[in-house]
Amino acid sequence: MKIVIVNCFDTYEHRAELLFHAFQEKGHRVEVFASDFCHIEKKRREGGKKGFRYFRTLPYTKNMSLQRLYSHVRLSRIIFKTIEKQADTIDLLWVFVPPNSFAERAGKIKKKYPRMRLVLDMIDLWPETMPVNAWKSVFPLRLWGQIRNVGLKNADFITVECNLYKKTLGSILDGKRVETLYLARQPVEYKPQLHLPDDRISLCYLGSMNHIIDIDLIGRIIRACKKHKPVILHMIGSGENRERFIQVCADAGAVIVYHGKIYDRKEKQRIFDSCHYGLNIMKGSVCVGFTMKSVDYLEYGLPMINNIRGDTWEAVERYGIGLNWREGCFKADDGCGRRHACRAYFEKFLSQTHFEKKVQKIIQMAE
Numbered sequence: 001m002k003i004v005i006v007n008c009f010d011t012y013e014h015r016a017e018l019l020f021h022a023f024q025e026k027g028h029r030v031e032v033f034a035s036d037f038c039h040i041e042k043k044r045r046e047g048g049k050k051g052f053r054y055f056r057t058l059p060y061t062k063n064m065s066l067q068r069l070y071s072h073v074r075l076s077r078i079i080f081k082t083i084e085k086q087a088d089t090i091d092l093l094w095v096f097v098p099p100n101s102f103a104e105r106a107g108k109i110k111k112k113y114p115r116m117r118l119v120l121d122m123i124d125l126w127p128e129t130m131p132v133n134a135w136k137s138v139f140p141l142r143l144w145g146q147i148r149n150v151g152l153k154n155a156d157f158i159t160v161e162c163n164l165y166k167k168t169l170g171s172i173l174d175g176k177r178v179e180t181l182y183l184a185r186q187p188v189e190y191k192p193q194l195h196l197p198d199d200r201i202s203l204c205y206l207g208s209m210n211h212i213i214d215i216d217l218i219g220r221i222i223r224a225c226k227k228h229k230p231v232i233l234h235m236i237g238s239g240e241n242r243e244r245f246i247q248v249c250a251d252a253g254a255v256i257v258y259h260g261k262i263y264d265r266k267e268k269q270r271i272f273d274s275c276h277y278g279l280n281i282m283k284g285s286v287c288v289g290f291t292m293k294s295v296d297y298l299e300y301g302l303p304m305i306n307n308i309r310g311d312t313w314e315a316v317e318r319y320g321i322g323l324n325w326r327e328g329c330f331k332a333d334d335g336c337g338r339r340h341a342c343r344a345y346f347e348k349f350l351s352q353t354h355f356e357k358k359v360q361k362i363i364q365m366a367e
Contacts, residue, residue: 006079080108106151121161163311208238210241
């Protein structure tokens with residue numbers, strides 16, 4: 001088969017790579033159409049990857065802006081115009097959504113070229129995952145969601161990043177074939193060398209310090225932990241709310257160790273091995289069932305303090321991979337007994353092997 005994967009964000013490039021290699025190993029001809037703009041760094045991509053074709057994208061500086069919305073709409077027009085020119089030769093089109101305009105454009109091409117199979121991969125839900133409850137029913141945001149939903153109706157198959165998305169989309173998915181395809185990683189050798197402090201609770205926050213994490217709740221968690229022992233907080237990452245995040249956590253009584261951005265696996269493991277828990281905390285208005293940071297925590301055997309409902313909350317309760325935050329009745333232990341459960345959960349549900357088996361099942365069902 002000739003397969004084209006379409007992805008807008010470097011945030012999900014790893015998922016595109018997993019798909020690329022899964023298809024290639026089965027003998028398919030695969031190409032990834034991607035943006036040349038790095039969403040995380042807000043800058044133009046430097047260099048490329050074999051099998052990836054990059055499309056010029058208008059830059060933007062803020063995550064919530066008309067500038068970003070226009071950039072996505074323009075990119076979708078350019079990419080799908082290219083796809084339409086070769087649609088007769090494409091057997092499978094696998095499109096990451098959002099942007100919602102990707103779903104709309106892909107759906108139109110599918111209607112025009114019914115032979116081509118279309119899989120829409122829901123890696124996020126806009127506007128549902130946005131922390132703006134009061135505005136989600138307002139016409140512009142409601143229309144934004146409807147643009148995506150029209151595309152979903154034309155898909156041959158829909159994958160969702162977590163089970164929560166199935167529940168959220170509800171009747172929109174009626175009559176459609178849907179499968180949950182979790183985030184995944186290629187497992188590497190895991191050799192923990194724990195050096196946990198006995199005299200304090202050591203926490204870690206990994207990831208973007210942006211508008212969707214619940215900074216005030218993290219402050220309350222620190223205060224709850226501090227009732228039992230002093231708290232040290234390791235921060236890995238950056239973002240537009242970094243300074244406020246640091247200030248709130250310091251005011252709550254934590255000693256802050258800011259590491260900046262870390263990509264080296266050994267260095268990340270060293271920090272995680274000094275922490276009792278990783279923080280997996282977002283605003284309650286955000287519709288997310290599983291986060292990329294939680295995959296990191298689990299891969300490195302670090303239990304979570306979690307407030308995310310849906311898939312992660314259920315996994316914490318069922319598999320003992322951390323503690324779910326409950327206001328007014330929370331107490332953190334040293335988490336040592338949970339570390340093995342975390343790595344076991346990762347290997348069973350979030351490994352590359354599990355991912356590839358699911359992908360092959362989806363291809364068979366989409367045929």
